[in-house]
Amino acid sequence: MTVSGLVPSSSRRARLWAQMLPCAADAPSDCGLCPRLKAFRNAQKAPHPDWHNAPINGFGGLEARLLVLGLAPGLRGANCTGRVFTGDGAGELLYPVLQQRGFAKGGFGHGGADDLRLIDCRIVNVLRCVPPQNKPIGVEIRQCRSFLMHEITLMRELRVIVCLGGVAHRSLITLLGQRQSVYPFVHGVHYTLSTPEGRAITLIDSYHCSRYNTQTRRLTPEMFQDVFRAAAALLA
Numbered sequence: 001m002t003v004s005g006l007v008p009s010s011s012r013r014a015r016l017w018a019q020m021l022p023c024a025a026d027a028p029s030d031c032g033l034c035p036r037l038k039a040f041r042n043a044q045k046a047p048h049p050d051w052h053n054a055p056i057n058g059f060g061g062l063e064a065r066l067l068v069l070g071l072a073p074g075l076r077g078a079n080c081t082g083r084v085f086t087g088d089g090a091g092e093l094l095y096p097v098l099q100q101r102g103f104a105k106g107g108f109g110h111g112g113a114d115d116l117r118l119i120d121c122r123i124v125n126v127l128r129c130v131p132p133q134n135k136p137i138g139v140e141i142r143q144c145r146s147f148l149m150h151e152i153t154l155m156r157e158l159r160v161i162v163c164l165g166g167v168a169h170r171s172l173i174t175l176l177g178q179r180q181s182v183y184p185f186v187h188g189v190h191y192t193l194s195t196p197e198g199r200a201i202t203l204i205d206s207y208h209c210s211r212y213n214t215q216t217r218r219l220t221p222e223m224f225q226d227v228f229r230a231a232a233a234l235l236a
């Protein structure tokens with residue numbers, strides 16, 4: 001499948017990546033903690049030299065009170081454009097909903113050539129590198145959790161985390177030292193938990209906004225709106 005038209009030009013790509021201000025929770029661009037993922041990333045460089053082909057770090061300020069936790073970059077999505085939820089179908093649902101709830105401003109371009117800004121919101125994936133067939137394995141989720149832990153520690157104002165899908169949910173529950181049986185993934189559920197430093201947070205679960213989930217109507221736009229309406233109400 002060709003992706004011409006999705007890849008921003010060099011100047012647009014530079015502008016896009018400039019929005020991704022580095023922070024202390026970032027994975028290094030050559031992170032090799034997951035050999036399988038590093039090899040897969042590197043294998044994309046020859047056929048797709050214009051793609052990002054590196055770990056995708058968080059988007060939005062660390063001072064945000066809302067964290068949206070996704071699964072992993074898509075091969076032709078974030079792995080290509082360099083920004084979470086940009087370049088494939090999931091962002092086409094997520095970003096407009098964030099805009100409607102006041103968590104994003106500016107235009108959203110499918111390829112990321114835009115002036116989109118997040119407001120009081122940060123987005124990151126539990127896995128920062130694209131996995132083959134979109135399927136991470138457990139050891140990779142565990143390896144990347146160290147970056148997520150650092151991220152949550154740095155987000156001193158964090159109050160609400162929206163987990164997109166069961167993998168993100170379970171990774172967060174483990175990170176917070178809780179038992180999965182006590183806090184199962186349920187779309188729309190709210191759990192009151194605390195960060196490792198003892199700060200209270202609310203976890204809200206949502207089905208992932210993947211194209212598969214929206215096409216099968218497991219997740220409707222109305223259901224997704226309700227999730228972020230609830231997050232906005234908690235932060236009002």
Ligand code: SF4
Nearest residue numbers: 027031033034129144
């Ligand atoms: S998934 Fe995370 S831990 Fe693994 S190589 Fe990528 S950045 Fe490093």
